[in-house]
Amino acid sequence: xxxxxxxxxxxxxxxxxxxxxxxxxxxxxxxxxxxxxxxxxxxxxxxxxxxxxxxxxxxxxxxxxxxxxxxxxxxxxxxxxxxxxxxxxxxxxxxxxxxxxxxxxxxxxxxxxxxxxxxxxxxxxxxxxxxxxxxxxxxxxxxxxxxxxxxxxxxxxxxxxxxxxxxxxxxxxxxxxxxxxxxxxxxxxxxxxxxxxxxxxxxxxxxxxxxxxxxxxxxxxxxxxxxxxxxxxxxxxxxxxxxxxxxxxxxxxxxxxxxxxxxxxxxxxxxxxxxxxxxxxxxxxxxxxxxxxxxxxxxxxxxxxxxxxxxxxxxxxxxxxxxxxxxxxxxxxxxxxxxxxxxxxxxxxxxxxxxxxxxxxxxxxxxxxxxxxxxxxxxxxxxxxxxxxxxxxxxxxxxxxxxxxxxxxxxxxxxxxxxxxxxxxxxxxxxxxxxxxxxxxxxxxxxxxxxxxxxxxxxxxxxxxxxxxxxxxxxxxxxxxxxxxxxxxxxxxxxxxxxxxxxxxxxxxxxxxxxxxxxxxxxxxxxxxxxxxxxxxxxxxxxxxxxxxxxxxxxxxxxxxxxxxxxxxxxxxxxxxxxxxxxxxxxxxxxxxxxxxxxxxxxxxxxxxxxxxxxxxxxxxxxxxxxxxxxxxxxxxxxxxxxxxx
Amino acid sequence: xxxxxxxxxxxxxxxxxxxxxxxxxxxxxxxxxxxxxxxxxxxxxxxxxxxxxxxxxxxxxxxxxxxxxxxxxxxxxxxxxxxxxxxxxxxxxxxxxxxxxxxxxxxxxxxxxxxxxxxxxxxxxxxxxxxxxxxxxxxxxxxxxxxxxxxxxxxxxxxxxxxxxxxxxxxxxxxxxxxxxxxxxxxxxxxxxxxxxxxxxxxxxxxxxxxxxxxxxxxxxxxxxxxxxxxxxxxxxxxxxxxxxxxxxxxxxxxxxxxxxxxxxxxxxxxxxxxxxxxxxxxxxxxxxxxx
Ligand SMILES: Nc1ncnc2c1ncn2[C@@H]1O[C@H](COP(=O)(O)OP(=O)(O)OP(=O)(O)O)[C@@H](O)[C@H]1O
Ligand SMILES: [Mg+2]
Numbered sequence: 001x002x003x004x005x006x007x008x009x010x011x012x013x014x015x016x017x018x019x020x021x022x023x024x025x026x027x028x029x030x031x032x033x034x035x036x037x038x039x040x041x042x043x044x045x046x047x048x049x050x051x052x053x054x055x056x057x058x059x060x061x062x063x064x065x066x067x068x069x070x071x072x073x074x075x076x077x078x079x080x081x082x083x084x085x086x087x088x089x090x091x092x093x094x095x096x097x098x099x100x101x102x103x104x105x106x107x108x109x110x111x112x113x114x115x116x117x118x119x120x121x122x123x124x125x126x127x128x129x130x131x132x133x134x135x136x137x138x139x140x141x142x143x144x145x146x147x148x149x150x151x152x153x154x155x156x157x158x159x160x161x162x163x164x165x166x167x168x169x170x171x172x173x174x175x176x177x178x179x180x181x182x183x184x185x186x187x188x189x190x191x192x193x194x195x196x197x198x199x200x201x202x203x204x205x206x207x208x209x210x211x212x213x214x215x216x217x218x219x220x221x222x223x224x225x226x227x228x229x230x231x232x233x234x235x236x237x238x239x240x241x242x243x244x245x246x247x248x249x250x251x252x253x254x255x256x257x258x259x260x261x262x263x264x265x266x267x268x269x270x271x272x273x274x275x276x277x278x279x280x281x282x283x284x285x286x287x288x289x290x291x292x293x294x295x296x297x298x299x300x301x302x303x304x305x306x307x308x309x310x311x312x313x314x315x316x317x318x319x320x321x322x323x324x325x326x327x328x329x330x331x332x333x334x335x336x337x338x339x340x341x342x343x344x345x346x347x348x349x350x351x352x353x354x355x356x357x358x359x360x361x362x363x364x365x366x367x368x369x370x371x372x373x374x375x376x377x378x379x380x381x382x383x384x385x386x387x388x389x390x391x392x393x394x395x396x397x398x399x400x401x402x403x404x405x406x407x408x409x410x411x412x413x414x415x416x417x418x419x420x421x422x423x424x425x426x427x428x429x430x431x432x433x434x435x436x437x438x439x440x441x442x443x444x445x446x447x448x449x450x451x452x453x454x455x456x457x458x459x460x461x462x463x464x465x466x467x468x469x470x471x472x473x474x475x476x477x478x479x480x481x482x483x484x485x486x487x488x489x490x491x492x493x494x495x496x497x498x499x500x501x502x503x504x505x506x507x508x509x510x511x512x513x514x515x516x517x518x519x520x521x522x523x524x525x526x527x528x529x530x531x532x533x534x535x536x537x538x539x540x541x542x543x544x545x546x547x548x549x550x551x552x553x554x555x556x557x558x559x560x561x562x563x564x565x566x567x568x569x570x571x572x573x574x575x576x577x578x579x580x581x582x583x584x585x586x587x588x589x590x591x592x593x594x595x596x597x598x599x600x601x602x603x604x605x606x607x608x609x610x611x612x613x614x615x616x617x618x619x620x621x622x623x624x625x626x627x628x629x630x631x632x633x634x635x636x637x638x639x640x641x642x643x644x645x646x
Numbered sequence: 647x648x649x650x651x652x653x654x655x656x657x658x659x660x661x662x663x664x665x666x667x668x669x670x671x672x673x674x675x676x677x678x679x680x681x682x683x684x685x686x687x688x689x690x691x692x693x694x695x696x697x698x699x700x701x702x703x704x705x706x707x708x709x710x711x712x713x714x715x716x717x718x719x720x721x722x723x724x725x726x727x728x729x730x731x732x733x734x735x736x737x738x739x740x741x742x743x744x745x746x747x748x749x750x751x752x753x754x755x756x757x758x759x760x761x762x763x764x765x766x767x768x769x770x771x772x773x774x775x776x777x778x779x780x781x782x783x784x785x786x787x788x789x790x791x792x793x794x795x796x797x798x799x800x801x802x803x804x805x806x807x808x809x810x811x812x813x814x815x816x817x818x819x820x821x822x823x824x825x826x827x828x829x830x831x832x833x834x835x836x837x838x839x840x841x842x843x844x845x846x847x848x849x850x851x852x853x854x855x856x857x858x859x860x861x862x863x864x865x866x867x868x869x870x871x872x873x874x875x876x877x878x879x880x881x882x883x884x885x886x887x888x889x890x891x892x893x894x895x896x897x898x899x900x901x902x903x904x905x906x907x908x909x910x911x912x913x914x915x916x917x918x919x920x921x922x923x924x925x926x927x928x929x930x931x932x933x934x935x936x937x938x
Contacts, residue, residue: 295708305748305817488773489760496746496757503744503830506706507837508732508761517765 005136007259013142015251016149017208019244022228024200029237031193033173035420037100041107042198043205044221048115050206051123061126069202077198081191084595091599094369097423098558102594105552109587111218121216123209145207153244223431229424230281234288250281275436279428283413291416306563306602314483318476325472329465338580343464347536349572350475354529356557356568357478362522364563367498369423372430373526374550376403378438380530381540384451391452399531400524407523408516415512430547438542448541451534471532479565494518555590561603656684659841659872665714667700674700676896687863687873689887696893698876699741702843706738707731735840739830739847745818751829752814755801758836804832824850841872848879860886
């Protein structure tokens with residue numbers, strides 16, 4: 001009994017921490033229509049700054065909290081809104097998501113450079129000591145966290161319920177024109193929202209840091225709030241009390257599962273289940289959501305579509321590309337670049353290029369965001385390694401099929417919801433697979449999975465040149481496939497479902513089916529790419545398909561152009577080369593790049609000035625903007641209003 | 647209140663009974679009922695905010711009603727998903743444009759034309775290779791897409807029909823509002839619908855264009871189609887509609903032939919009230935007057 005109470009108190013405290021972060025998400029979403037994927041990273045930075053102040057500089061705790069949470073949070077939030085988000089008015093719906101992801105990888109990148117991951121840093125409780133109540137020990141720290149969380153939630157509720165401020169904060173997204181007519185600047189209100197949201201991220205980071213008993217780590221602190229996502233979703237991104245209650249329930253559930261369920265399970269399953277918990281909560285939360293109502297919102301897209309290469313043209317371009325690759329294979333047969341042979345790097349580029357192509361299909365055409373393409377790669381490589389001796393064509397097929405199947409399952413719970421939830425679900429899936437599956441020593445980790453080179457009867461791809469050309473051939477085939485799909489009637493449907501879901505449904509087409517289908521195809525492509533990546537690497541380990549590299553790669557594709565085949569290829573080149581040159585800096589490039597690209601829908605390749613200098617880059621310039629019907633495109637993506645229910 | 651017996655109208659295509667929709671404190675529809683018959687153009691008029699678009703959304707499945715039923719050919723479709731309703735023969739256009747903006751005008755229409763192609767059908771593959779020729783049953787050669795293909799020929803014909811000949815290759819989001827509305831109409835017609843809902847198709851059209859729109863709708867109705875028309879251009883409505891429903895604050899306050907509506911005092915009161923109220927920019931050039 002006393003154990004149970006002990007677990008309960010700790011669970012409530014965890015939940016209270018999640019609740020602070022989650023209500024922060026709700027505040028930002030309400031006031032700007034943007035779901036902030038960097039919420040966890042902001043909390044992580046706050047936790048490290050707090051550690052720096054308290055443990056290194058011996059600043060008094062209260063001062064450190066004020067500096068980090070109040071001052072740091074407010075300034076950071078104001079800057080994020082002003083510098084990153086405000087420029088996105090009228091961007092396509094997925095862009096705000098991409099920019100907050102850019103912020104996420106910048107923050108984790110900077111943290112990796114500033115706070116070397118090899119040092120151990122543990123953060124002390126803010127308040128020490130404990131007292132006994134009904135036979136259990138209660139830490140003052142626990143009381144503090146729960147109390148602060150309650151105070152924050154109550155304060156926010158009062159703020160949003162009060163007529164003046166509440167109305168002004170809510171109306172930013174729902175009715176910016178009316179707000180402007182009332183003499184309140186919607187931008188200013190958005191900025192307040194980001195300041196509040198960021199302060200709460202910082203507060204959650206600082207309060208939860210001491211729970212990391214083995215010291216705070218960049219990844220763990222950043223991903224700690226994935227639980228908060230689930231809570232915010234249960235609160236439908238607008239209700240603060242419901243979000244709070246859901247966060248506490250999740251904290252409790254997590255702690256009960258860890259203490260009561262896991263001890264009875266086989267030892268080797270334990271870590272997987274622990275890591276999978278946030279995803280389980282998120283998927284459960286998704287199921288609780290009511291279907292999004294299709295709404296006729298009026299024409300939003302006026303962006304120019306990149307030209308799609310014709311069949312003949314793409315065949316010629318593909319052959320030329322292949323011949324060029326063959327010349328590279330001959331010329332650089334024995335050259336190495338920073339310790340890796342050029343041919344191996346080339347193979348990695350081509351296989352990542354296929355992942356990029358899957359994103360062109362999925363995000364560029366149909367507008368859905370997937371943050372788990374690397375997870376599919378990892379699963380594909382795993383399947384490849386386990387099927388028919390690890391080097392057979394059968395393995396390639398199996399990798400494609402398994403990933404397509406899993407892809408359908410991942411996207412299924414979200415199709416009746418708006419696209420934002422797919423991004424969230426894929427983020428949680430990527431996190432669960434990377435930390436639970438890939439990092440598990442029994443399944444994937446430690447030695448990694450070995451994958452052989454493909455042998456066909458009478459034809460072996462054991463040589464480096466043959467291997468490189470084989471992967472190149474697959475890239476060319478994948479590019480043809482993507483272009484053929486775009487030219488086909490299915491391709492028109494993909495673009496159509498993105499441009500106007502309401503019209504899509506009313507011409508008799510099934511939105512859900514189309515979305516699941518394209519997600520499954522893209523997942524299958526990523527699985528195939530992973531299998532090929534495995535044949536290049538020989539062994540794939542736990543770090544190959546982690547969540548942040550996956551996010552970074554999506555950003556590079558977006559930066560170059562998520563709407564063209566060349567964008568996918570150039571993103572793969574950038575990613576592989578930068579990783580070779582400065583692995584720690586890749587995230588910085590990706591994050592800064594996406595911020596600079598801002599709302600240009602077709603990325604660098606869509607910018608007219610660049611096309612003059614790169615005459616071989618096809619596609620029409622991305623000059624036209626999008627009519628800013630809703631601020632930041634957020635609600636268009638998330639659907640429905642983002643009213644905070646008091 | 648059903649259309650006069652003995653008119654040329656055919657069977658009931660659409661029956662809306664006692665539909666109510668609330669948005670928070672606003673009752674967009676209270677107890678709206680109406681019937682649309684095959685082979686007629688039926689008008690649905692009312693001041694701004696009367697609930698006309700909401701009614702269209704209820705009929706096409708974009709809005710669940712709080713109460714009431716919608717029947718299509720006698721089948722209750724109140725809970726049916728929008729795409730299934732479309733497959734039963736319902737098509738619509740939108741007051742606030744809902745084009746597939748990144749596609750060309752012609753492709754917008756093609757998506758409609760091809761909407762009955764199922765995922766397992768060979769046409770998916772064929773359509774990605776515009777250069778492959780295939781023989782049609784009648785011996786003529788046709789290409790699945792690209793110049794000369796059947797879908798393109800048909801979409802060109804549909805665009806011609808709404809007065810957009812030669813605009814097939816223009817990106818639809820770059821078209822002026824009037825033309826964009828006609829692309830939506832062509833896309834709806836591509837479904838070969840039995841019931842066509844048009845939400846203010848005439849706004850953004852000049853006099854000559856709205857004249858030919860009227861003729862087109864009359865022709866379609868003569869061919870057996872049921873058309874439900876929401877329009878602020880009273881002249882057009884009075885000219886082509888056989889029967890008219892008047893909606894005000896979510897209630898059908900009157901219905902009848904154009905002559906009956908024109909002289910109905912309730913209708914005049916509703917419209918005068920609306921004109922006296924705050925002006926609404928979305929009314930378009932049509933004006934809200936009822937000709938007495
Ligand atoms: N999604 C919505 N949320 C809240 N209120 C809505 C919504 N859609 C419509 N309304 C309200 O319902 C009422 C009816 O709107 P509706 O658009 O159906 O009118 P309408 O007759 O089409 O007007 P108009 O002639 O201006 O097009 C209006 O008061 C409107 O403000
Ligand atoms: Mg309307």
